[in-house]
Amino acid sequence: MLVPVKWLKEYVDFEIDTKELADKLTISGSHVDSIDNINKGVENVVVGKILKIEKHPDADKLVITTIDVGSEQLQIVTGANNIKEGDVVPVAMVGAKLPGGIKIKKGKLRGVESFGMLCSADELGIPDSVVPKELKDGIYILDQDYELGKDIKEVLGLYGEIIDFEITPNRPDCLSIIGMARETAATLGVDIKYPKIEIKNEEEDINNFVNGVEVLDSDLCNRYYVRVAKDVVIKTSPYWMQRRLMEAGVRPINNIVDITNYVMLELGQPLHAFDLESLNGKKIIVRKANEGEKLVTLDGVERNLDESMLVIADDKEPIAIAGVMGGLDSEVTSDTKTILIESANFNGRSVRLTSKKVGLRTEASSKFEKNIDSNLVEIACDRVCQLIEETNSGKIVGGYVDIYNDKKEEKIIELSLDKVTRLLGISIEVNNVLDILNSLELKSEYKDGKIITRVPSFRSDLEIEADLVEEIGRIYGFDKINPEPLIGTLTKGSKSYSRSTEDIAKSFLTGLGLNEIMTYSFISPKSYDKIKLAPDSFKRKCVEIRNPLGEDYSVMRSTLISNTIDVLSRNYKHGVEKAWTYEIGNIFVPRQLPIKDLPYEIRTLCIGMYGESDFYTLKGVIENLLDKLGINDYEYVREENNDTFHPGRTANIVKDNHLIGTLGEIHPDVIENYGMKERCYIAEIDFELIVSLSNLERKYSPLPKYPAVTRDIALVVDKDILVREIEKIIKENGKGLVEDVKLFDVYMGSQIEEGKKSIAYSIVYRSKEKTLTDEEVVKVHDNILKQLEEKLHAALRS
Known part of the structure; x- marks a missing residue:
């Protein structure tokens, strides 16, 4: 942000030079990007009048002028074609210096002597981007009131310096001259002089000119304030105002x-003036655009609007894009006689998204994006009316319309x-603390052992004690705080158990051929629709970002599944035949809505794969991982109510009634949503839970002393019977002799009764105490078959 030092001095008295001021402001937190000197080598250029x-006798494109510079008359030959007799112009005398090292000498042009040069704005070093359009080409024509012979630097203000500040997004209050004057006053310990806003004369009543103001979307327009000026005279601004605008x-x-x-x-408050006579119905309606509406903005470009955009409309059509730019049809022109002055507070996120969609970023939109103070609205509009009155630009109509939807309560921080001493590391007297806070207009008092601070509405960045301590520290001067070495016992660092477990898991999964991925914690809420998440799922109650990068990054993820499928689909679309991935990252679950506290952050593992894989491949990866982490005695439970996964090919992993995670084949509709034609398999696991269940201590058992006995059985059971139910009965009735149960065949076909399936197991029997006899094995084996028949109606396959 450009701040002319001369303008700054209108509100703050200081004698130090600009370099020292910049250093002090930088130390106090207002970073100075650069300092530019307005006087870029202009010397011996004065005001002259063309007599x-x-x-020119020998050149059609040249003329000979006689110029009065006060002390003498000069003959100057020029090729300018925008001058006439009586014009007042900048004259570079012989010996004058201009920007770029140009020095003016006496010369001859086609045989006629010339004793100087008439100057354009560019030749005086005034940037083309800020020169009024009518003065861009040719000689710079000055006001008639200027004293002849006076130094052009004094007349045009071509002296002084401009500070370019880098304002951080959390300080919208500094996006103005007054804002930086406030910072300067606090830094230097002096008072600030605010402009006295006073409207001396008001005529008639606003209700005679405006037929109503409506705000139909108060969430996007917190405050809308209008005033009217009549008998407006459109003319050039006073030069002092032009000069300040150009410098800024x-x-x-x-x-x-x-x-x-x-x-x-x-x-720091954007404003807009409408030609009131051009408004249909003399009415203002703040609403969302209708689909298909269009508006030609002030830059002459037709903009397509949609229902997400807030607009200012009259009775018939939009007349401005709220917070971005006004419309061409309602602009102030030379024929304008009555104006409606708009001062409003629009939702920053809405303005940013609209600005992005229409491809138009303006000075106004850049300010609204940062959520400026709604209390500025009335002050700024009245200031505009005051300047209209003072510059004889029109007459102010009495009254105003002020729609203020959500007045924020005053924030009080104790x-x-x-706390100040602990965070800054130094002790500051309470009176000094109060002086610092009050110098920043943070009204503070010491009461009952606490500093009570009332935070003004323009300081939206101050929320907690630490924020106030930072304010105290930067104004006190961080450079005054002597650093002290940290003193403490030197200890050997080590990883936490959870971190060690995570490292083991990552190393193991990588060793199995999976690639680790890292995805954004921000996602689009539309991702939940793509993975067919149930409308009433708690995972849809996610944490929204106040200032998102865009709609695709507007909420904190509450599942890793959408991120993983997105990565798999991108690999698929790039022709990768096989992709096995894993990610261990946080998901974010709000404690309550609306958000009052930080959300729960749950460490989660998500494994995804396609190509050379199926359900059992994924299941094997998980079982090997759980075995690596010392987790056993878990079971698989059928999952039938998860629309993200394929019905019948999904299971939950459960241990001691705790849900470890879900694995399965992704539903074909979800795969189609991501543009894939390959089956995908995904598991999402509560990694914090498996860390708590894990046991990294390996207990080794001696090799068995006695031989094992193996018996194979083929059972015919109902097709809905789960494998885990069969295995559970075998193990529970093995009298401690069943060492292992291995499934080696599942068959459903013509040789089996309809509604049934054949399941074949190898059961390994072994005793730790002796060699088993055939009779002992047969007794246990027969008991197992009996229990299977009684509980599951299982029959041996013949």
Whole structure:
């Protein structure tokens, strides 16, 4: 942000030079990007008046002028074609210096002597981007009131310096001259002088000019304030105003537009002036655009609008894109006689998204994006009216319309001196702390051992005690705080158990051929629709981001599944035949809505694969991982109510009634949503739970002393019987002799009764104490078959 030092000095008195000021402000937290000197080598250029213009005898494109510079008259030959007799112009005398190292000498042009040069704005070092359009080409024509012979630097203000500040997004209050004056006053320990806003004369009543103002979407427009000026005279602005606008990087246009821009720079509140006579019905409606509506903006470009965009409309159609730019049909022109002055507070996120969609970012939108103070609205509008009155640009109509939907309550923060000492590392007297806070207009008092601070509405960045301590520290001067070495016992660092477990898991999964991925914690809420998440799922109650990068990154993820499928689909679309991935990252679950506390952050493992894989491949990866982490005695439970997964090919992993995770084949509809034609398999596992269940201590058993006996059985059971039910009965009735149960065949076909299936197992029997006899094995084996028949109606396959 460009801040002319001369303008700054109107509100703050200081004698130090600009370099020292910049250093002090940088130390106090206002980073100075650069300092630019307005006087770029202009010397011996004065105000002159053209007395006479004659044709050059030997050149059609040259003229001979006689210029009065006060002390003498000069003959100057020029090729300018925008001058006439009586014009007042900048004259570079013989010996004058201009930007770029140009030195003016006496010369002859086609045989006629010339004693100087008439100057354009560019030749005086005034940037083309801020020169009024009518003065861009040719000689710079000055006001008639200027004293002849006076130094052009004094007349045009071509002296002084401009500080370019880098304002951080959390400090919208600094996006104005007043905002930086406030920081300067606090840094230097002096008072600030605010402009006195007073409208001396008001005529008639606003209700005679405006037929109503409606705000139909108060969530996107917190406050809307309008005033009216009549008998408006459109003309050029006073030069002092033009000069300030140019120094701040804004091109002067006309007095009304310049005044609104001037106040925006001064106070930080964007404003807009409509030609009231051009509004249908003399009515203002703040609403969302209708699908298919269009608007030609002030830059002459037709913009397509949609239902997400907030617009300012009259009775018939949109007249402005709220917070971005006004419409061409309602602009202030030379024929304008009555204007409606708009000062409003629009939702920052809405303005940012609209600005992005229409491809138009303006000075106004950049301010609204940062959520400026809604209390500026009335002050800024009245300041515009004051300047209209003072510059004889029109008459102010009495009254105003103010729609204020959500007045924020005053924030009060309590701060203890112990907190200040603990965070800054130094002790500061309570009176010094109060002086610092009050110098920043943070009204503070010491009461009952606490500093009570009332935070003004323009300091939206201050929320907690630490914020106030930072304010105290930066104004006190971080450079005054002597660093002290940290003193403590040197200990050998080590990883936490959870971190060690995570490292083991990552190393193991990588060893199995899976690639680790890392995805954004921000996702689009539309991702939940793509994975067919149930409308009432708790995972849809996610944490929204206040200032998202865009709609695709507007909420914190509450599942890793969508991120994993997105990675798999991108690999698939790039022709990768096989992709096995895993990610261990946080998901974010709000404690309550609306958000009041930080959400739960749950460490989660997500494994995804396609190509050379099926359900059992994924199941094997998980079982090997759980075995590596010392987790056993878990079971698989059929999952039938998860629309993300394929019905019948999904299971939950459960241990001691705790859900470890879900694995299965992704539903074909979900795969189609991601543009894939390959089966995908995904598991999402509560990694914090498996860390708590894990046992990394390996207990080794001696090799068995006695031989094993193996018996194979083939059972015919109902097809709905789960394998785990069969295995559970075998193990429970093995009298401690069943060492292992291995499934080696599952058959359903013509040789089996309909509704049935054949399941074949190898059962390994072994005793730790003796060699088993055949009779002992047969007794246990027969008991197992009996229990299977009684409980599951299982029959041996013949």
